[in-house]
Amino acid sequence: MAVYPAPYLIQLPRLGAPEIGYISVGESAKDPLPFAVQRVFWTYYTPESIVRGRHAHHHTEQILIAAAGRLIVTTELADGDIQIFRLDDPSVGLYVPPCAWHTIQFSHSAVQLVLASQHFSAADYIRDYDAFRQQWLPQTSTS
Template identity: 70%
Template sequence: MPDPYLIKFPKLGAPEIGYISVTEQHRLVPFTIERIFWTYYTPESIVRGRHAHHNTEQVLIATAGRITVTTELANGSIQTFKLEDPNVGLYVPPHAWHTMQYSHSAVQLVLASQPYDEADYIREYEAFRQKWNQQV
């Protein structure tokens, strides 16, 4: 399973007319998209996420505002990503514990490889460390 990494989507247009970013036939997203959701109006003092997944892969995109995403792998590798350009997404593999903190105006678009299933979530940090340490 790859580590978290940034995906740069095409940015077509110009300042005087605006821009569009697109991906077709999952050319840049490394999985078939089964669920799309977005978060918005999150207070800046709130840290969301605080979980990993057993199977779900995701791409996180800040379509507006700024999102600071911190990922941690079971081997202890920690990375911080600032998403603030709507043509850049962050690939988050299933084995990555992740948290997100938002500017108040942030809108986060999430492309997910699986439909929602509560059983896919690892919400306890120690359970995450134990599960993925066995596979490192």
């Protein structure tokens, strides 16, 4: 089974100035993106009372970006390591590895931009929390 890093923040370049605005570009990041982007999607008009995500992936790596507004992302690894990230700067992305269960809470009018390493496949999603824990827990040998 592949080993992935824990979730971490990625600083994208912030080019521009306050009087003209900014642009951030993944191709000119100081440290390159951790994967080749195969899919881009965005979610928006999500009510603040709704928690999105609630899944992990078998293979897909993602970078989550708050293109507008604020996202609170909670990640959990199968070993129980839980991290909470506040995304409110469009020049900062959150790397989410396949092995991370994640939930996302949106502020009013938030727009989440997602860069993904794989094309969409429903079979890649782990939507059952107990199945996630079983899939990613280290296998112990019985001698």
